[in-house]
Amino acid sequence: MIEAHGLTKSFGPARALAGLDLAVPAGTTMCLLGPNGAGKTTAVRVLTTLLRPDAGWARVAGYDVATDGADVRRRIGMSGQYASLDECLTGRANLVMIARLSRIAKRKARCRAAALLAALDLEQAADRPVRTYSGGMRRRLDLAASLLGQPSVLFLDEPTTGLDPRSRLTLWGIIGDLVAMGTTLLLTTQYLDEADRLADRICVINGGRVTAQGSPAELKARAGTSLLRLTVSATVSLARAAEEISEYAAGPVRRLAGQHGLEIPVVQRPGLVTEIVRLLDAAGIDVDDIAVRPPSLDDVFASLTGPVAA
Amino acid sequence: MRAVVWSLPDLDGPGIEEPSLAGPAQDAAGTGWLDGLRWALSDVRVLAWRTLARIATTPEQLLNVTLLPLVFVLLFSYVFNGAIVFPGHGSYRDYLIAGIFAVNMGGTAQGAAIGMAVDLSTGLIDRFRSLPMSRAAVIVGRTVADLLTTLLGAAVTVLAGLAVGWRVHASPASLLLALVFALMFGYSAAWAGACVGILARGPESAQAVGLTVIVPLSLTSNAFISTASLPSALQLVANWNPVSVLAAACRRLLGNPDPAAAIHAWPMQHPELASALWSLALLAVMAPLTVRLYIHRTGR
Numbered sequence: 315m316i317e318a319h320g321l322t323k324s325f326g327p328a329r330a331l332a333g334l335d336l337a338v339p340a341g342t343t344m345c346l347l348g349p350n351g352a353g354k355t356t357a358v359r360v361l362t363t364l365l366r367p368d369a370g371w372a373r374v375a376g377y378d379v380a381t382d383g384a385d386v387r388r389r390i391g392m393s394g395q396y397a398s399l400d401e402c403l404t405g406r407a408n409l410v411m412i413a414r415l416s417r418i419a420k421r422k423a424r425c426r427a428a429a430l431l432a433a434l435d436l437e438q439a440a441d442r443p444v445r446t447y448s449g450g451m452r453r454r455l456d457l458a459a460s461l462l463g464q465p466s467v468l469f470l471d472e473p474t475t476g477l478d479p480r481s482r483l484t485l486w487g488i489i490g491d492l493v494a495m496g497t498t499l500l501l502t503t504q505y506l507d508e509a510d511r512l513a514d515r516i517c518v519i520n521g522g523r524v525t526a527q528g529s530p531a532e533l534k535a536r537a538g539t540s541l542l543r544l545t546v547s548a549t550v551s552l553a554r555a556a557e558e559i560s561e562y563a564a565g566p567v568r569r570l571a572g573q574h575g576l577e578i579p580v581v582q583r584p585g586l587v588t589e590i591v592r593l594l595d596a597a598g599i600d601v602d603d604i605a606v607r608p609p610s611l612d613d614v615f616a617s618l619t620g621p622v623a624a
Numbered sequence: 625m626r627a628v629v630w631s632l633p634d635l636d637g638p639g640i641e642e643p644s645l646a647g648p649a650q651d652a653a654g655t656g657w658l659d660g661l662r663w664a665l666s667d668v669r670v671l672a673w674r675t676l677a678r679i680a681t682t683p684e685q686l687l688n689v690t691l692l693p694l695v696f697v698l699l700f701s702y703v704f705n706g707a708i709v710f711p712g713h714g715s716y717r718d719y720l721i722a723g724i725f726a727v728n729m730g731g732t733a734q735g736a737a738i739g740m741a742v743d744l745s746t747g748l749i750d751r752f753r754s755l756p757m758s759r760a761a762v763i764v765g766r767t768v769a770d771l772l773t774t775l776l777g778a779a780v781t782v783l784a785g786l787a788v789g790w791r792v793h794a795s796p797a798s799l800l801l802a803l804v805f806a807l808m809f810g811y812s813a814a815w816a817g818a819c820v821g822i823l824a825r826g827p828e829s830a831q832a833v834g835l836t837v838i839v840p841l842s843l844t845s846n847a848f849i850s851t852a853s854l855p856s857a858l859q860l861v862a863n864w865n866p867v868s869v870l871a872a873a874c875r876r877l878l879g880n881p882d883p884a885a886a887i888h889a890w891p892m893q894h895p896e897l898a899s900a901l902w903s904l905a906l907l908a909v910m911a912p913l914t915v916r917l918y919i920h921r922t923g924r
Contacts, residue, residue, distance in 0.1 A: 362754050388756040398747030402678035414670040415757040417663055443681040459751065 315340040315467055315498040316361060320370035322522070323356050330356035331367065332522035338500055338515075340466075343493050345513035346502040353522040354502035355395060358471045361500065362392045375467050388417075391465030393456045395472045401445040405436055405455050408444060409462060416463040423462075430458040434488060450481030457488065467498045474508060486511060534609050539564045540582040541607045542590070545575030547600035552576060558597045559590055575603075582606055664758040671765025675739065676772065689728075689735070689777030696724050697784035700848060708849055714881030721785035722874035723847030726867045728781055729810035730841060732767075732774040733817030734834040739766055740821025741830035749922050759922075760915045767814035774810050793879030802877040805896060808903035809870045815910035822917045847871050850883050863889035866902040873899045 316338035323331040330353045338344040346354045359365040361372055363383040372379045375389040399408050406427055413423035431440045434454040439447060444455065453473060460468060473489065474482040489512055493499055503509055509516050510530045518526040518533070526533060542562075546555050556567050556576055565579035580586060587606060594601055679685050700708075701717045710716045740763070743749055752762055792799070817834060824830035842848075844858060845867035851859055862868050868884070872895035875882040884892040891898035 364750060364753055384756055387754060390754070392751075392754045394747055394750055396747040398749075398751035400674065400678065400748055401746070402681050403674065404681065407674075407677055411670055411674050412751065412755065415667055415752065415755045417666075417756060463755075 315342075316344070316372070316374050316500055318357075318361065318370065318372035321357065321360055321367045321372060322369045323353075323360060323365060323367050329522055331360070331370075333370065334519065334523055336372075336517060336524070338498060340498050341496045342514045343499040343501060343512055345509040345516045346500065346519055347504070347506065347509045347516050348502075348519040349504060352519045354519060355471055356522075357519070358392070358394075358469050358500065358502060362390060362469050363387055388463070389465060390467045390469060391460035391463060392469045393453075393460040393471065393473060395475060399444050399452065399456060399459065402443055404441045404443055405447070405451075406431060406440040408455065409458055412459045413462040418462065426462050427458075430461055434458050435484075448481075450477050450484065453477060453481070453485060454488070457485070461492075465497070467500070468492065470499065470501045472502055472504070474503070474505070482508075539579040540609060542578045542580045542587075542604070543570065543575060543607065544578065544590075544604050545570065545573050545602040546594075547602060548574050550574075550599050554597075555594065555599055558594060558599065562586070562590060580606065582608065660758075664761055667758045667761035668764045668768060671761055672769040672772070675766055675769030679773075686773070686776070689731075689773050690780050693724060693728055693777045693781040694784050696727070697721070697781060697788060700724070701788045704848070709853065710850060710881075715789070717785070717789050718791065719850075719875070719881045719883075720848065721781065721790040722878060722880055723845070723867075723871045724781050724785075725778055725806065725874060726809070726845070726871035727842045727847050728774060728778045729806050729870060730813050730838060730867050731777070732770050732810040733813040733820070734831070734838055735770040735773060736767055736814040736817030737821040737824065737830040737834040738827055739770065740818045741824045741827040744822065744921065745826055753922060759919060763815070763818050763914055763918055767811060767818055770814045770817070771807065771810050774814075775807075778806065790880075794877060798877040798879075801896070802874045805870060805873050805877075805899045805903070808907075809866060809899060812903040812906035812910065815907055815914055819910055819914040819917060822914060822921050841865060842867055845871065846884055851887070852883065859887075860889075863887060863892050866899070866906070868892075869895050869898045869902055 316336060318334055318336040321331045321334040321336075322329070332353075334353065334357055336344070336357070346357060348354050356365065360367045361374055361379060363379050363386050366380060374386045377385040377389070379386050400411070403411065409427035409430060410423050413426055414420065418426065428440075431437050434457065436451060436454055436458070439451060444452065447455065457470070457473065460470075470489065474485050477485065486508070489499070489501070493512070499512075501508075501512060513530065515527060515529055516533055517524045526536065528536065544555065544559075546552070552569060552574065556563075556578075559578065560567075562580050563578050564581050567579075568577045569575075570577055587604060591601060591604060697720075700720050705716055708716060710719060743762070743766070749762070753759070794802075820833050820837075821830045824833055844861050845851075845865040846862055847867055851862040851868070854862055863884075869891045872882060872884045872892055874880075876885070876895060884895070887893075
């Protein structure tokens with residue numbers, strides 16, 4: 315549904331996109347994950363026809379963004395990093411205006427505005443000017459605006475940046491509903507938990523190109539090792555416990571702070587924990603607790619968005 | 625945490641046929657130029673409505689078109705009345721009102737300049753650009769709305785003028801013609817203002833540039849004074865000034881004192897034609913230029 319190949323875009327000497335490739339199949343959610351200045355917003359602006367790429371091509375909903383801009387615009391919805399609404403109009407008036415400009419007939423426009431205001435829990439504020447809205451309400455209204463045209467492809471550029479935790483959860487719920495309805499979604503974020511929660515696939519981008527991609531689970535696996543946390547009975551020497559399981563350690567073993575236990579990097583596989591428990595049991599070591607934690611996306615992010623290799 | 629509380633077909637409520645889910649959900653079925661024009665006009669209507677609807681939530685926006693003309697009429701007819709030497713027959717007040725009316729019309733540029741700059745300083749233009757709408761409609765809608773706002777101000781001028789003793793001695797046809805010339809000038813001035821708004825770095829600079837052009841233009845015209853007392857170089861400016869030309873045309877059409885008729889300069893001898901030509905020329909230059917600048921500024 316979204317396909318991009320070799321997109322480049324420079325602003326003067328600054329290279330925002332340096333050969334970006336993307337493929338988002340219909341009905342899936344792709345998350346562009348990267349730090350500030352990675353090129354996420356530029357990528358979205360190229361894909362939504364707001365910017366013309368210097369090189370490369372992209373197709374959205376079957377249309378070329380460079381040559382068939384109007385066809386693309388008819389099929390997409392976009393909600394930007396900065397809410398793009400008329401501050402002096404009411405929420406309802408904003409939606410009706412945007413629906414009418416999306417070439418939706420008047421009666422239908424009013425109907426859709428009302429339905430979206432209700433769905434996004436903005437009914438109470440519908441007839442107040444947008445300048446009185448909170449940050450979360452603006453984002454929801456902006457999202458509503460991007461849904462008026464019933465887009466088959468939706469672009470959300472950092473939809474929850476700057477929101478309080480409750481508003482984030484609300485927006486996540488709404489976005490989850492949209493995905494469940496089969497909308498193809500391209501989402502950008504700097505938050506790993508957001509990517510982990512919403513995306514089918516994640517593209518980690520840095521310096522204007524994709525540095526890693528895969529499902530959240532694949533990316534975590536790519537970070538390699540999991541962490542085994544083991545706490546043992548206070549009567550057991552930690553050195554002995556470490557000695558016993560040294561053959562499983564895939565890296566340096568650390569003591570757990572504040573607990574009588576160890577943290578051991580391991581290569582996770584089925585049956586690993588059982589094996590270790592049996593081994594320690596045979597060695598007469600009482601295990602209080604044992605758990606394997608997969609690497610977090612934070613670990614992945616840190617390992618993938620280091621300085622771009624020249 | 626949330627059930628799916630809404631679904632696509634529900635958006636349109638009962639009684640409206642569901643759009644085909646295979647195609648785009650919009651109603652722009654046809655692609656012919658006539659359909660294109662129909663939608664472009666609809667965009668203009670929506671955007672003009674938007675500009676006017678903003679006033680409902682921020683009515684103070686109207687102060688400059690409602691209070692200011694009133695202040696002008698009172699200021700000139702009571703404060704400056706005695707200080708301004710008015711040659712020939714007729715009263716200064718009879719002379720003044722058409723001048724203020726012409727200045728009102730030129731002031732449309734100021735509203736358009738600031739409005740355009742404000743729009744460009746927000747994310748709203750990005751939203752517009754991601755929609756399948758006409759881009760020129762953004763400026764056409766703004767200029768139409770600003771012209772309507774100016775008309776409100778002009779109405780205040782007329783009513784205040786009538787209150788201070790200004791009278792019209794003209795046929796309905798002449799009145800209508802004066803209104804047409806005024807609208808033409810107001811509309812082309814709005815495009816010039818929109819152009820300034822697009823070139824300006826922000827609303828403040830748009831306002832500064834607008835005032836810097838409009839105040840001298842209004843004061844070097846025959847709007848408030850008779851130009852006979854001006855130095856000859858300034859007289860030349862005043863005689864060709866579009867504000868003078870419109871004021872002279874209105875005075876002639878409304879049967880008000882028109883000392884400019886004695887000036888042997890082509891625009892003062894043919895103010896109606898000169899005013900129409902001024903407006904058409906301004907619009908012919910500004911409309912394509914402004915649309916191009918807009919597309920370039922918001923460009924890809």
